[in-house]
Amino acid sequence: MTVYLVGAGPGDPGLLTVRGAQLIASAAVVVYDRLTSAEILALARPDAEMIDVGKRAGYVTMPQSDINQILVDRGLTGVSVVRLKGGDPYVFGRGGEEAAALLEAGVAFENIPGITSAIAAPAAAGIPVTLRNEALSFTVVTGHEDPGSAQVNWEALAQTGGTIVILMGVGRIAKIAARLLAGGLAPHTPVAAIRWGTTPQQEVLRTTLAEVGTAGLESPSTIVVGNVAALDLLHRQPGQ
Ligand SMILES: C[S@@+](CC[C@H](N)C(=O)[O-])C[C@H]1O[C@@H](n2cnc3c(N)ncnc32)[C@H](O)[C@@H]1O
Structure with missing residues (x-):
């Protein structure tokens, strides 16, 4: 077996x-x-x-x-x-x-394989992680780095121009946001945090990179950084 x-x-x-x-x-x-x-x-x-x-x-x-x-x-x-x-x-x-x-x-x-929350949680909030001509890539990254092991280069990630999807990032989101800003992302870059995505307890919080550190995020959340985080295709009106 x-x-x-x-x-x-x-x-x-x-x-x-x-x-x-x-x-x-x-x-x-x-x-x-x-x-x-x-x-x-x-x-x-x-x-x-x-x-x-x-x-x-x-x-x-x-x-x-x-x-x-x-x-x-x-x-x-x-x-x-x-x-x-x-x-x-x-x-x-x-x-x-x-x-x-x-x-x-x-x-x-x-x-x-299973459907990862990195894609499904944003989708449940009406957020596509890629979008033709706007978000040409998405990076899935942990916000919970083990001390002493390989570290995420957040400043380099800020330069990709694509969507950044952060798992396990709630506890360190203020520091992560500061590093993404240092790497060149604009303070008004949209951020969405989807908590308990795809479940009846789902909550969606929309904010910006400048403000996400004090926005009161809670676990377990998938955090989306990038222009697509401003979208809500589930509630978009025809013609918008
Ligand atoms: C240890 S990681 C495991 C990820 C999992 N293997 C996957 O592919 O979705 C746990 C993290 O995934 C994210 N996560 C898992 N389920 C979620 C959900 N329903 N809604 C939002 N985020 C979720 C959160 O960032 C959580 O801290």
């Missing part, structure tokens, strides 16, 4: 892939994170072993090495294991580390 690294999508259970839903419904073990919706967890077999390895920003409830070990141990027993991760497993989900641990232990695994 196999360990399946399954992307749960951004929150709306309807945005889980068909293959992901099939695998959850047949798994003997489901290992999941904090942001996984109850509706998706309810797809699991009544007799499935449900293991919560949830993490919160700022501290870790279970070290990554322990999560890797759970996946390896359960995988070696030969039952079907689903490792559910919010959004896409390989977009800031540490899915790459889990895949590497399984590979090293000789446990078969498969990655089932």
